[in-house]
Amino acid sequence: GINAEYGKQWYQRRVRGAQRTRASVTTLWNCSSNILAVIYEGQDQCHVMLYSCSNYCWQLKQHYTYETGNITFLWDHEDEHRFHIAVDSRYICYQLTSKIITCSSTTTLVIDDKKVNTTPMSTMCIPPPMSYSQLVTNSTCNTIGCHGDDAWLLCSDRKICRFNNVSHSPPGEILPDESYTLEREFPLDSYTCIRHLVMVTQSKAYCVALVNDVDALLTLELSDKEVFVVSCMTLEDTAVNMIQHPQSGTIVVQLYSGELFELHDGMLEPWGSVNMRECVRFSEMEVAVFEEEMVVIGRTSFNHLYMDTRLWNYDCTSISLHKTHLLLTSHSHTLMCVALNQPAHVARTTEGVVDTGIRSLERGSRLVLSDPTSSRVILQMPRGNLELIHPRPLLLTYLAQLIDTFQYRKVFESVRKHRVNMNFILDYHPEQFLTKLPDILSQLTSQYMELFIAELSSEDTTLTMYSFMGTQSTAPTDKVNTVCKALIDSVADNVIPWLNTLISCYVKIEDVSTGLSKLKSLYSTYPTETEAAIKYMLILTDDDTLFNHALGTHDLDLVLLVAQHTQKDPKEYMLFLNELQSYDEVYRKFKIDEHLGREKYAIQHLMCCEGRFEEVCEFVTKHSLHSTALQHYLFGTDQYKTVGTCLLFCLKGRVKWRRLVFCLDSVRS
Numbered sequence: 001g002i003n004a005e006y007g008k009q010w011y012q013r014r015v016r017g018a019q020r021t022r023a024s025v026t027t028l029w030n031c032s033s034n035i036l037a038v039i040y041e042g043q044d045q046c047h048v049m050l051y052s053c054s055n056y057c058w059q060l061k062q063h064y065t066y067e068t069g070n071i072t073f074l075w076d077h078e079d080e081h082r083f084h085i086a087v088d089s090r091y092i093c094y095q096l097t098s099k100i101i102t103c104s105s106t107t108t109l110v111i112d113d114k115k116v117n118t119t120p121m122s123t124m125c126i127p128p129p130m131s132y133s134q135l136v137t138n139s140t141c142n143t144i145g146c147h148g149d150d151a152w153l154l155c156s157d158r159k160i161c162r163f164n165n166v167s168h169s170p171p172g173e174i175l176p177d178e179s180y181t182l183e184r185e186f187p188l189d190s191y192t193c194i195r196h197l198v199m200v201t202q203s204k205a206y207c208v209a210l211v212n213d214v215d216a217l218l219t220l221e222l223s224d225k226e227v228f229v230v231s232c233m234t235l236e237d238t239a240v241n242m243i244q245h246p247q248s249g250t251i252v253v254q255l256y257s258g259e260l261f262e263l264h265d266g267m268l269e270p271w272g273s274v275n276m277r278e279c280v281r282f283s284e285m286e287v288a289v290f291e292e293e294m295v296v297i298g299r300t301s302f303n304h305l306y307m308d309t310r311l312w313n314y315d316c317t318s319i320s321l322h323k324t325h326l327l328l329t330s331h332s333h334t335l336m337c338v339a340l341n342q343p344a345h346v347a348r349t350t351e352g353v354v355d356t357g358i359r360s361l362e363r364g365s366r367l368v369l370s371d372p373t374s375s376r377v378i379l380q381m382p383r384g385n386l387e388l389i390h391p392r393p394l395l396l397t398y399l400a401q402l403i404d405t406f407q408y409r410k411v412f413e414s415v416r417k418h419r420v421n422m423n424f425i426l427d428y429h430p431e432q433f434l435t436k437l438p439d440i441l442s443q444l445t446s447q448y449m450e451l452f453i454a455e456l457s458s459e460d461t462t463l464t465m466y467s468f469m470g471t472q473s474t475a476p477t478d479k480v481n482t483v484c485k486a487l488i489d490s491v492a493d494n495v496i497p498w499l500n501t502l503i504s505c506y507v508k509i510e511d512v513s514t515g516l517s518k519l520k521s522l523y524s525t526y527p528t529e530t531e532a533a534i535k536y537m538l539i540l541t542d543d544d545t546l547f548n549h550a551l552g553t554h555d556l557d558l559v560l561l562v563a564q565h566t567q568k569d570p571k572e573y574m575l576f577l578n579e580l581q582s583y584d585e586v587y588r589k590f591k592i593d594e595h596l597g598r599e600k601y602a603i604q605h606l607m608c609c610e611g612r613f614e615e616v617c618e619f620v621t622k623h624s625l626h627s628t629a630l631q632h633y634l635f636g637t638d639q640y641k642t643v644g645t646c647l648l649f650c651l652k653g654r655v656k657w658r659r660l661v662f663c664l665d666s667v668r669s
Contacts, residue, residue: 018186028073032080035096040071046071048085049140050096055384055435057129060113062096063140070489090213093195095240097283103146105372107167107247111141116153120167122371127386136173137161145207147199158182160227162202180227184659196242198251205232206251206263208239217253221267231266245287245294246372248324252287252296254279260296260308266614271308278309286321290344297326307348323372324397325357333361335377337393340468357393357468374398390418396469404428406436409443416448422455427462429473434482437490446501449487453504456480461477484509496526499533507540512549520558534565543567550597554589556581587612599623617642 026039036058040047048071050062065089076082079190083095101109106122110131117131126132139157146152149168153161161176163169188193193210200206208215213236223660234478237255242263244251251263258279260271260489264320270276279431282298289295297319305316305328315331325341326338327346337357364382371377375394379387395418402411403425415422426433433440441449458479462471476482484505491498498501499522506515513538525532538546550562556577563573581590585611597660603623606616 012383014594016573026073028075028081030075030083032514037073037083037549038077039071041070046087048073054110054128057112059129060140061111062142064142066155067494071173078381087377092210101144101146102369104149105152106369107134108369109144109151109616110164111144113140114138115173116141116144116151118166118169118511120597121369122167122373122376123388124376127380127384133169133171135161135166135169139272143194143207145197145199145205147205149564150199150202151159152197152199152205154194160222162222168313172316175389178222178225179353180222180225182227183229193549196239198244198589200244200249200251206242208235208242217263217268219227233266233268234414235268235320241282241285241298243285243287246321247288248294250294251285252285254282254298256281258282263626264574274308280304284319286319286326288321288326288340290340290347293345295343297321297346303331307344310348312348318367318375319365320370322370322377322394323393325370325391327377327391329361329365329367329379333363333365333367335359335361335367335389335391337391339393339397357391359389359391363388370394372575395464396419399424400469400471403432406432406439407443408440412444412448416451421461421465422452423459423461424466425452426456426461426479427466427475428469429481430472430479431487434476434486437486441490441498446498449498449501450504453484453487453501456483481509494509495522496529499529500536503533503537504540507537512537512541512546513552516558516562517552517553517555520555521559523561531565534562538565547573548596551592552598553591563607584609594619601639613642 011415022042028037028039029035036051036510038047038049038051040049044067046066046068048064049060050060050484051058052061053059061424070089072086074084076084081098083094083096085092085094101358101612103109107118107120108129110117112129114137116135116137117128117133119126119132124132126350127535127588135153136150137153137155137584141153141155141161143154144151145154147168149165151163151166152593153163155161157182159179160182162180163174164177186477194207197206197572198206205220206461207218207220210216210220211218211232211234213237217233217235217239219232221228222231235255237257239253240256241254242251245263253263253268255261258281259276259278260274260279262271265575274296277629280298280300284299286295286297287294295307299316299319300306303314304311305313305319310388311619312654313328313330317329317331319329320327324340326340328336328338330336339357339441358464361379362381363380365387368378368386375390375398377389377391377394378491379389381387395414399411399414399420402408402414408425411425414420415425456479460475460479462469462475466660483567487505488502491502495502495518503515506512506518519530519533519537541549546562547568548561550559550606553559559573563570564575580591586605590602590609591604593599593605602617603616606612606619
């Protein structure tokens with residue numbers, strides 16, 4: 001039809017140097033019209049090339065070569081990823097799978113003809129077909145195997161190209177570090193059907209190949225520019241999956257029947273205690289470790305998710321294995337995070353996913369990878385663009401790891417960037433925070449601690465909003481006062497760089513007067529820094545409150561210094577300050593305390609003033625401070641009797657007869 005004709009014209013424009021007069025070119029679309037097969041039949045060889053379109057860009061994904069001049073190719077009518085080939089009286093059925101290949105768990109590798117596009121997703125987020133660098137080979141790359149930061153590229157010209165330090169490669173095109181040729185005895189049909197390449201070391205790998213029309217597990221070794229087959233073990237059935245756990249190196253093989261085996265010392269052993277009759281064939285598979293118990297995570301072509309043989313989810317669209325969590329997306333457009341630090345039997349139940357481990361996604365989002373060294377998760381949208389997110393469970397686990405390794409600078413930066421409650425920094429490990437506070441301050445600046453103090457509260461976040469972390473907190477009872485006082489003691493020897501932090505602590509514990517007194521003592525030596533600190537204090541408190549606190553220190557110079565930086569009109573306070581300046585020191589303190597409503601302190605100052613006893617009596621009667629006055633004057637003096645008489649009249653007016661009798665006896669005596 002139209003698609004086939006378009007594919008043929010498109011292919012003829014792409015293929016260079018083809019002898020079209022002597023060769024036949026045929027194009028066939030699969031049943032979903034998303035994969036184009038181009039069959040090139042020459043005199044001595046036949047080539048089958050499979051193209052797919054990604055982000056409106058066609059890429060050559062597979063290239064098979066057959067030493068014959070004629071083959072028969074047919075797409076399957078039911079499965080869009082299956083095709084059939086008849087060659088030299090032999091029949092071969094191919095089952096294609098779509099898999100995201102990563103190197104070092106963070107660098108993506110995308111096959112595109114003679115190039116493999118690589119992008120280190122840990123530092124950038126570039127959607128295909130664009131890339132940061134390209135691994136260049138002499139022929140089409142068919143299979144990729146990775147070990148650590150190294151990659152093996154199995155090409156259509158019977159060569160394996162090895163690239164070292166792929167994640168740290170420079171931008172642009174990169175040539176292979178080493179090239180190895182398959183040994184002469186290696187059967188051609190085996191090479192054509194090589195798949196599931198798993199690297200064990202830099203020079204050893206396992207793969208599955210078709211040997212004498214039967215699947216076999218091959219052990220490959222690189223030596224002297226050649227690839228040698230060390231061992232060949234025939235399999236009972238077709239191998240459909242082979243995956244390696246990145247940390248432990250455990251290799252799991254699944255056959256077409258669904259049976260699971262562990263590859264151990266070149267031999268296949270049944271996987272754990274799994275009942276082989278209950279195994280299901282997976283289209284995507286991972287190996288996770290739940291509290292030292294290994295579990296196979298598999299997703300079927302019907303989007304069913306299994307943990308070993310137990311059906312766990314009915315609508316899983318993609319999975320990704322993080323160092324601490326299992327991530328999966330669903331048809332309900334959500335991302336679920338399953339913690340690996342829990343028993344496997346708990347993870348297999350719905351209790352393994354808490355509400356905070358579920359977040360909404362854009363419709364059709366698929367997981368690309370999750371960075372095991374951080375909390376980065378890359379998703380691909382239906383339009384092809386990539387998005388970077390930091391799920392809360394992964395982020396908090398990452399922060400906990402940073403705290404355990406004493407990297408508080410990164411912790412504060414991440415908490416500020418991702419708007420995590422800063423109380424978590426203290427609540428997760430309070431003993432370490434309080435005992436090593438000077439060392440923590442050496443990693444930080446005052447700005448970070450100002451934000452921390454501003455958000456500091458008595459709430460224990462590990463028991464409330466972040467309770468799903470499951471940590472046992474031992475936070476102090478009076479957390480705010482304890483932390484602020486510890487900070488004040490820690491910065492006492494080096495106040496100026498931490499002046500705003502010091503002020504924040506005094507404001508947090510509602511001891512503004514002490515903070516102002518500290519600023520007053522520093523003003524003569526550091527006037528610029530002190531004035532900046534007063535302006536900062538005005539941000540934390542309002543003008544009237546700070547003015548009253550300054551007034552409560554009874555230091556008019558400090559009051560004037562604070563008033564000059566407020567928004568107050570000088571007419572509002574200069575007359576009052578001039579009036580206070582005219583009084584003697586003791587009476588001035590009385591007037592200030594009276595103005596601030598601190599009557600108990602005011603009466604103490606007033607009673608110390610000579611010649612103001614009548615004013616004392618009036619003030620005592622007005623504010624009912626008879627008991628305070630009686631404690632000040634000596635028993636039996638005229639002042640004591642006068643204050644007692646005032647108390648008698650006060651009690652008589654309030655009809656408190658019992659107390660009146662005792663007071664009358666005391667005055668008479």
